[in-house]
Amino acid sequence: MKEILYILSAVAMISCTQYDSKQQTTDNPSTVVELSATQRIEAAHSKTAFLSNEIVQFDIVLEFGGTERLNGSMILATNSSKGKIVYKDGRELYYDEDLVYADTSFNNHGSARFAAYTWSYFFLFPYKLSDPGTNWSDEEQTTLNGETYNSQKLTFGEGVGDAPDDWYITYSDTETHLMEVAAYIVTAGGSTIEEAEEDPHAISYHDYKDVDGVALAHSWKFWEWRKDSGLTRQLGKARLSGLKFMTEDEFDFSALEGMVKIK
Template sequence: MRITVKLVSLFTILSFVACKETSKKEADKTIVEQTEELGYQIPNSWIEKRVTAANKRLNATDAGKVLWSAMEAHGGLKNWYANGFLSLRFNYQPVNGKGIRDSYQTIDTWNNKARHNSITDNNDVFGWDGKESWIKAKDSTSFAYDTKFWALTPIYFSGQPFVFDGTGVNLELLPQVEFKGAMQNVVKVTYDKGVGSAPDDYYIMYVNAKTNLVDAFKYIVSYPEYFPNGGHAPEKITVTQGTTTVDGIVFATDFKTYWSTADKDGLGEYITKIDVSDISFSSTVEENFFSKLEGAEVLK
């Protein structure tokens, strides 16, 4: 009799655990579906897990420690994700007047999705939903540039240093340099093969040794559609001109970009001015906000 009672009790406990585990899996599945399909409601536990993993990974190397210190100085990786969706106006203005790119955009910093609206006509929109690039515009003059390439490009300016927290990112600590009168800790960022649309890109961050803020960064563009036979554009250097703090995160308000040279400070010809404004965070967006709009064209 006692054995029977024990077996029944054990079966009841196992059934309860199984039901509890099933419920947990169903709850997790619901959260995943919300996150992937609707693009919102990132659980705090997911943020904690990602930040903890990044902290452990980055602080295992000297280069990673510099990057982590920069993240802390700019407001902290946890705050970056917990703030939600980032919106800003990014006005990229080559000094020769050609190829101006000015849009108001919202970025899902967790899932790397983006949606841009034209400054002159709010009905002209393009985006990246995590799988496909799409555009809905009255004609080809609405966005006279490669919107597929540009969808996530601005976040790699305004989102530094946070955009380098993920796996598949390689960090190398280079010798310190003096830049515009201040000593800089220098970290080179490269990518594993197959990561992103231009895995041969690199960035060289200048992190102020005193403030730990990103003062400048060098970079190349190796986008395969621009360079189908390999290679890349000449190296550029982008310099922070001013900063503002929004919901605890330090952003550059404007940049100046130069051709990179071997001269003092590495500043060659001044080629581009960038203004960043209307910066804000939001905890939610509309359902399917980043998805292709009805009547939009999918870009191959």
Template structure:
């Protein structure tokens, strides 16, 4: 009986010992660290739209607008735009256009123009940006808080461009964007254009707009809409990267000049 009791105690002690599998620690996932250059007010806007951490996970964005389809690798900003008239791509070095018979003089300016507008506010979180809170302003009868975004030298093709992001002071959601255009001029500008962002919809945890409406703006008041709203459809954003082959320059392509007229 003694032996049986001793054997039972041994089994009980073995059963109580933690297994090697439970002792092994799972590798720790590094905690997300927000970029240090982001301002507090901009971070609040990001959070209202799903958070910059969630945006940073995304690798693919695609959408259609006005008969043109766009696909982007969000990690390296390679892009491909297809329309019945032409295909424009950026392979990480050059902007290319096919066929080589079309006018490519504005392709460098155009290739990421709507991508940049569409991915507000997240796109202004890129490195090299500087932020300044500006005085609240009334637009179409409503008061908004604002953040001015400027860029350091040699950041992008138009480092002198400025943006002012206007957001609801209660929800922190973006509603308007003011921007200057300096591409090709080489000179800063104080003349702002104005866009209203509407129909925000959640995709993969992020709020993205379905409609951008340009408005007349004389520097003090909002005027009439400028044409029809630009609508975005078949929107997809995901953590799965697009194939890099989409952005490779075809043999029959031409390289777009850096500035129009070159």
């Protein structure tokens, strides 16, 4: 399923000004610093250019198990500090750091909090690899569904995020270093690590396009995943459209009056 991804010339030019795909020079031209595996992924995704913008907005239609889970717009701070989901039916979710607000039509507060953080995290994931509290294994080359990738395992420090026991295994292209697949477990909702590891999933990123010098995936697929057999049964999909960058002056991130704080 692996796609050979080529970034448009604008992306390549910007990425090269931030990082070389394999090395970075310091102020001393004779000194060469080897980039880490995560830095190569960040460079491929033009992290510096992405973070130079304040807000990213896009429409998303997401299905899981044949059921539409999300149809609306997502407006996210590029530094992941806050975000809002505006559903087509008028419902809204809003998060600001560790606080989540929802309008009163959300009966299941647990699923609302999950939605507020999960879908935004999948979108922002390539830009959060160096967040405080992230712990990475050594990079290795591995095979997934017949294709070779660079792979690493991500775990989190104690107390990091809503579900610090979650882990991810990333699969990036060996040449472009773009993120292609991330396997993961979900412990949110009270599952133990052992229970979550009995049913690991994965997200695969597709249809990368240049948006103002940044490579952004325009479609996702969700899978059952096993370390030995790889991606097995497809569980869901998402289509992203209308991706654009904005400034904070163009959007009001505040919670609507009457929204309920979700714990």
